Amino acid sequence: MAFVVRADSRKLGEGSFIANKVTRFAAIETALGLIEQGMTGVTIMGNNGRVYTHSDFRALLDEKG
Numbered sequence: 001m002a003f004v005v006r007a008d009s010r011k012l013g014e015g016s017f018i019a020n021k022v023t024r025f026a027a028i029e030t031a032l033g034l035i036e037q038g039m040t041g042v043t044i045m046g047n048n049g050r051v052y053t054h055s056d057f058r059a060l061l062d063e064k065g
Contacts, residue, residue, distance in 0.1 A: 002020060002021070002022060002046075002047045003020070003021045003022075003023070003024055003026070003027035003044050003045065003046050003047075004018060004019070004020055004021075004027075004044070004045045005017075005018070005019045005020075005021060005027050005030045005031050005034070005042070005043075005044050006018050006041075006042070006043050006044075006045070007031070007034040007035075007039035007040065007041060007042040007043075008039065008040050008041040009038075009039060009040075010038055010039070010040055017034060017039060024044075024046070027044045028044065031043075031044055031054070035054065042054055044056075
């Protein structure tokens, strides 16, 4: 399964960031890194069409930790 991580920059003139990740964990790591950098609207979409928002993948990490 492939995952697409997408985020929007808060800075004027900067566009969206999109990255493809093979595993859900890699997608979550990327998404959290983007949030730490100040990106907004961070989402993860699986190839099954499910969209994970920040609260969704934060909860997934809290379960594992």
